[in-house]
Each structure stands twice: as structure tokens, then as C-alpha cells.
Amino acid sequence: MIDKGKLLQFVNCNILRHHNIIREDVWVRDGKIVNPEKIFFDEKIAADQKIDCGGLLLAPGFIDLQINGGFGVDFSNEVENAEAGLRKVAKGLLAHGVTSFCPTIVTSPPQVYDKVLRKIRKQDGSCDGAAVLGIHVEGPFINKEKKGAHPENCILPLEKGYETLVNVYGTLENVAIVTLAPELHNAGEVIAKLTSKGIAVSLGHSVANLHEGEVAVKHGASFITHLFNAMLPFHHRDPGLVGLLASDLIPTGKTIYFGIIADGIHTHPAALRIAHRTHPKGLVLVTDAISAMGLEEGTHRVGQLAVEIREGRAFVAGTNTLCGSIATMDQCIRTFQEATACSIVNAIEAATLHPALTLGISSTKGTLDYGADADFVLLRDGLEVMSTWIAGECVFKDSSAATK
């Protein structure tokens, strides 16, 4: 734990600030990034400790908005030991540069929601693990035709609209994102209600056409769950939800963000490029990682289903349906950057700034602006994580690194 009021100066680093990589020092105090000019002229003090970053790239900590579990833990399945499971994942993610995430619960029976949504709380990051920004509830109000790996028997309609939703979930206190299919009856009012409560609504697992998508956006939906997956494919006469990337009916000043799994498997690199070129500012990298992330080949559990890992991919056991990725966030960033040949800045912002903007927390997360939380990563060439820092404290260091 760092002493309160201690002023740290991170020197010899290249930082990502205001969409550029510049040579600049980062000053941290009490877990926040502070403005050194103010300190120099107002307080007239020098740094208590200088930390040499060895010329590495200092980027904001990565934010994962969709992750079902990892390291053997499945959030939708680990009901009794939800807190322990959460801690395990939060700790394991630090090695991959993730400093904040949204544990995702897939379509599950009501009992699961009742317990898990109470046990998984929003919490700050620390040396024990990444910050929990809130739960991403993916389902059960989705379309059976696009269930993907979700169990069909748990999928529900919005019979009484918002009332049904609250009944099923129990509490919305710890929820940050809700994924639903906008073509469902009563979806519109539910979206509006959730948005008014500050919960981000995401469209996914749906057969909605572009018009239905646009109506949902008008009601307040702002995110698309894993673009291209579990939705109608792009058609030139009815672009479907994919068409939202270029829709002219999006209200002015509003940006539609879309999650995309850049593991090289769920999305073809060409599709990745199309999405990036169409709407680069809205692209958000998500892992949609399952419990098998970080584990060896074999069979594991995801939600209510059994999953098989073979050849570095995860399938629903016994079929060829992909059911989630096992790529880590830093791998996704590298894959994305290679496939689109975009700038390092764009690649990193897709995993930091854009997810923060989706949740409306960009003043504290996802940037290195003054006043933001001091959550960042030190990367070397090739965007490999050398160390992870939360609130100015080193929470992970790559042990295979050469002398620092």
C-alpha cells in the first residue's frame, strides 16, 4: 500500500494522452493522476519517489466489458462461491493488463440471477485484483433463434416489460450493462427505463432488422454485443444491427459503441477491418472469454453447458458451434492491430478509452488525463504487458523480463 499523500513521478516513459503518444512524465498521488504544473507552482514540492519506466509505453489499463470467467471460474455457474471466483479472475486478469472489467452472466435460471447478482459487487481495483465496474447481464431476454451458447430453456420474454426484468434479476444495484434483443415485445420501454437508471443497454442475440435497431437506439441503447456474432448477417437491402454502424438515424452527439471479439476466430480479419473502417470511434475490444481462458485443452463448464477446447478454440461439447473465446485482452489488442494495421493509439484506445466512454466513466477510467484513476500498464514493443499498475501501485510484473 502506498502512503497517503506520497507524490510519485513516473519518468522515462512514452505515454498515450489525448490520442497521441508523447514523451511525458506521469505524476500520481493518492491513486489519481495529478497535474504536475499545479503542484510545481502551488505546492512548490518535488516528487517523493521517481520510478523509471525504462523507455516503455505507458497506456491506460485495459477495460473488458464482456468476460464470462476464466482460470477455471465461470461467473454464471459459481453461485455459492461467487466472491471467491470473482477474486480469482480479478487477480488473474492483472497479468494481461486488464485493470477494470464487467463480469458477464449468460442466460441462466432465475435462482442464479437472484444469488449471483447480489454477490458480485462493484469494487475498486487493488493489488488483489482488477476493479469490478458492474455486472454485464447477457440475457435471458434474447431471441431463441440467436441463442448461440445460451441454454434455450432459460430464455424468457419481457411479458410485463420492466416489471418482468426486475423480477428475474432481483436487484439492479450491481448491474452495469444489460444485453437484450430489441425486437422483443416491450423491449422499447425496458430500454428507456434501464437507460434512465444509468445502465447501458446493449443489443445482441437478436434477429432485429436495422429499423428495429434504430428504434432501440432512440430509446437509449448504446452498445452492440459482439458484432457479427448472434445477429443477422449484413445484407445490402437490410443491414440489420450491423447497419447501426453507419445509420444516419442515430441522434446527433450520440455514439454507438460495439463490442467485437478480435481473437482471429470469432471474426474474420476482413470483417474486423470493415467494422473498423466504418466506425473506428465506436469499436470496443471485448474478450467474451469463458472459464477455460488460461486453462489447458479439454472439457470445462460454461453457464449450463459443457465446453470443449481443441486446437486453441472453444466449442459447445460435441458440436462445431463456437461458444466464447479464450483469448486474453492483450492478445486481442495485438490481433486487432495486426489485422487492421491501425495505429498503436487506435488499438489501445479500443480497449481503454472506448469501453470507458460506453459506460460513461471516461473521466476516471480509460485515460491518463489529470484526475483519472492511476490504472495503467507498461507495454513493450509488440504491445506485450511488462507490468500492471492500479492506483499507482505495481500489481503485476512480468517476471520473465530482463533487468529493469
Added chain:
Amino acid sequence: MRLVILESSEEVAEWAAKYVLKRINDFKPGPDRFFVLGLPTGGTPLGMYKKLIEYHKKGILSFKYVKTFNMDEYVGLPRDHPESYHYYMWNNLFKHIDIDPKNVHILDGNAKDLEKECEQFEKNILESGGVELFVGGKTLMNFIYFFKDMFKGQVVKLRLITHVIVQIFSLALYFGRSGMRISRTKTEYMSKSEEESAAIELEGEILTSIRKFKYLGSIVEREGGLDEEIQHRITCGWMNWRKLSGVLCDRKVSCEIKGKLYKTVVRPALLYSSETWPITKAQERKMEVAEMRMLRQMNGVTRKDRLTTVLKCVQP
């Protein structure tokens, strides 16, 4: 006083930085002996600051025992505004070196009582023992007067540069860009300063200091006097008179003609650009004497004849 002219602004920046480096290191500043530095802002010193940062990073220059006082700051501009001098100094110098923030002084443009802020600033300078070395940019000229007022003649070691030096320097640069050069042997200067300044050097050659020179037909004197000019005018008058003396002194030519000739040819030479002269009575008298002589000679009259009053009828 020394004027050093170099080929490019990069060379000037390096020269200036090396000079500052030398002065600070020779001074051997310590915890009881601070080196007080006066600093400018603007485009001119940027190169010098970059060099100073370089020297600091190399380990040959430390600002640990250096105090700085900046020349000025804008009033009413927020301190973190990109155009403010606080912002400028922080980003272009202070954040890259090891200076103690307590030793940095820049006027607060947002102080509630600006007079008091300036007074306190002055006090700080005096308490720190005065400025050991002041670095100024191209607009230093204006600030020389500013500082003289500010310090009301108290002991401040500032090097005074006159208008002429700055002009020569700027001109050399200006013409140099089009390939023209200033001649060292032919360039002369006249300084209007209250104290005797040392000779001005232009790349090793000492320039001639003169007391008067001719500009557009008039003579300009160092102290702004008229004697030389009046003498010159009288000489010109006589020259013109001599050209006409054949007619003017002829007994057979009428007074009228002589008068008209005089008024047309000689008078203008005598009075050329006299409209602006701050003439004294003595000088006026001198001119009258000259005119009288000319008129007497024209009419074959001597002073003994005492006909001055009559001759004055020539005047309109």
C-alpha cells in the same frame, strides 16, 4: 560591452546556453550561495532552454542552487493557459530540470492586488541579493526602460544595450538573409546615451563612434544641437551668393532686381528645413549677421555706413 554576431539562431542558442552554463558553474552555487538568474520567454530563448536541458541531462549543469526570476506574465490569463508564461516556463524548462520549485519566481497575473504583487516580486529579487545574470530576448529593449523604472536606480547589474546596437544586429540579420552584408569599416554609429558606453564590436572590428552626421541634407548632432547645422546653412547660403555675385554686386543693376534675386536664390539655401529648428536667440542673431553681410556687400555698403535699417526694407 560586447556584441557577438553568429551565423544562425541555433548557434546563438548554443552560445547563450554555454555562457549561462559557464557563469553558473564558475559561480559554484551552494546551499548558502544561490545563483540568481533572470529569464525571458518568447521564441528567442527556446533554443537556449533546449540546450540547457541537454546539459542538465548530461549531468554537467545542475539547477539545484539556482533561483530564477522571470521578466513578466500576462494579467488575467489563467495560469495553465497555453499562452501563459507559467505554462511556457514549466513545459520548456522547469519540468525537465532539477530546480527547487520554491526558488522559482514568476509574477502572478491573477493576483488580487497587482501593485502589491509587483512590490513583493521586487522585494524577493532584492532579498535574494539581486540578479547575477539576466538573459533577455529580442524585446529586451522595451524592458530595459521597464526595469529602470521598476528598480528606481537601485543597484541591479543589467547590461544596457542601446537602440543602435539592436538595430545593427537586426539589420545584419535582415540583410544577411538576402545575401547583403554590413561593412565593418564603413559602419559608424552615434549613440545618444547618458553614460559613456564602451566601444561596439562587430565581429572583432571596433566601430567608429561619431558626433555628427549628415542625413537628408541636414546635420544631426549627438546632443541634438543646432550649431553645426546653422553653420552649414550659412556656408550654403554664401555658396549660392557667390554663384550670383557677378550680378548681385554690379552697380548698374537696380536694387529691386538684386532683392528679388537674393530672395529667390540665396534665402532658400539659408532657410532649408529651418521650420523645425528649436532655434535660440543667439543662433538667430548669427543668421541675421550672415544675411546682413551678404546684403551690404551686394550694395557696396560697409558697416560704417550704418544703413542696416534701410537694408532691412529688402525683407517682405
